[in-house]
Amino acid sequence: MSSTVKEVSVQLPKRFDRPDEPWHHYLTIDLIWYVLGYTLFHPFVSWVVVLCLRAQYTPYENIELRVAMAWAMLMTAIGIFGIVSDRIAFGSPREVDLAEEVIVITGGVDGLGGLLAETYGMRNANIAVLDTKKVDEDEAEDKGILYYQCDVSDAQQVEAAAAKIVDDLGAPTILINNAGIVQTKSILDSTAEDVERIFRVNTLSHFTTLRAFVPYMLKEGRGTIVTVSSVLGHLGAANLSAYTASKAALLALHQSLRAELAQNPDAKEIKTILVTPGQMGTNMFTGVKTPSNFLAPIVTPAEIGKDIIRLIEKGESGEVALPLYSRYIPILGSLPVGVQHLVRKWSGMDKAVGRIDPAKKSMNEKR
Structure with a gap:
């Protein structure tokens, strides 16, 4: 088959067919966890905080910089552990076309x-x-x-x-x-x-x-x-x-x-x-x-x-x-x-x- 993307007509659901829900109905622990995963718990963001503190000439001996560095190293270690664990359990990925x-x-x-x-x-x-x-x-x-x-x-x-x-x-x-x-x-x-x-x-x-x-x-x-x-x-x-x-x-x-x-x-x-x-x-x-x-x-x-x-x-x-x-x-x-x-x-x-x-x-x- 051709690899081009086929155009398919789609009818989107009507909004008025759905009951109105209060805003907090859409606030779930999954949403909170998702946001935290890309902010507080993300290794890259954690190191950005460290860099921002250093950009303000925060001394290394200051408690806020030490906490930020410790947190960044912890998130990095957890991320690396997850990658290694998945590789041990599931092996290398295969090529998919x-x-x-x-x-x-x-x-x-x-x-x-x-x-x-x-x-x-x-x-x-x-x-x-x-x-x-x-x-x-x-x-x-x-x-x-x-x-x-x-x-x-x-x-x-x-x-x-x-x-x-x-x-x-x-x-x-x-x-x-x-x-x-x-x-x-x-x-x-x-x-x-x-x-x-x-x-x-x-x-x-x-x-x-x-x-x-x-x-x-x-x-x-x-x-x-x-x-x-x-x-x-x-x-x-x-x-x-x-x-x-x-x-x-x-x-x-x-x-x-x-x-x-x-x-x-x-x-x-x-x-x-x-x-x-x-x-x-x-x-x-x-x-x-x-x-x-x-x-x-x-x-x-x-x-x-x-x-x-x-x-x-x-x-x-x-x-x-x-x-x-x-x-x-x-x-x-x-x-x-x-x-x-x-x-x-x-x-x-x-x-x-x-x-x-x-x-x-x-x-x-x-x-």
Whole structure:
């Protein structure tokens, strides 16, 4: 395909369709942390403060200069430690040229997967989407995406779709396992069929797509695998038992995949990305109210997608965890059980699903 950027008509959302919110609604801990990351906690800015003090002929023995220098050295050390840690954990980045890559996205008609697919489609990348939803051929052509109607919970359908993708686009080198469904039922109200369906789509489909596409990556000697899990995989939640259990399984699957790839000499250039978002503003959790908009804001697919695309195109492995609390949730499990209980109680997370309108308590499809 041509490497030129395709012009696509876009209709922006109407402002008056959204409820007016007070200014403090948009003030979140994530925003504060973001600003601090580019100011007080940034090594370059920290050294600029030192230089400014010296420009004012501040003596080295003055306490303010000593504090500024100590802070700048601390921020520099933390930054270097982070870079070294990532290199040890994930290795060197691989070279990525979108013209030479074939991208496969499961559940890519709408939500996060749809955003990623359309973004790469606008950039004329070789993009294939697996989804149960059918897309009109004219719409697919306008978006520059090849859609394959496929139920990823069915291994035979995935294998057949994989063969078609290879014939149409070439060997897949980037796999984004995004398909997922949720059902808001208690454990006692769930049937065996409900739980099985959720696990087949959310968990077993990952095994199927990995078996279908990773052999091509090994043959090509390069690739990127994105696993979309959830922060609830670390936490669990009332009335979301099947969903949270299926996402927790993906956390273990991701680590097992990394371990197996590390043992394969042909997989040195295959990168892995784990995505553990908090509540996203998609149809999947329509009606769920976040316990705290300040501490646990709802993230948009664009925010998650931006970080996924950045890692993919830099050829790096890594983790994407938004909002901020998602990065530190694993620490909760190391705290005393009493503290864990109080955090869950104060956050109100186990009551969030119970507040959904009963009319909305139905199976929500792909992200």
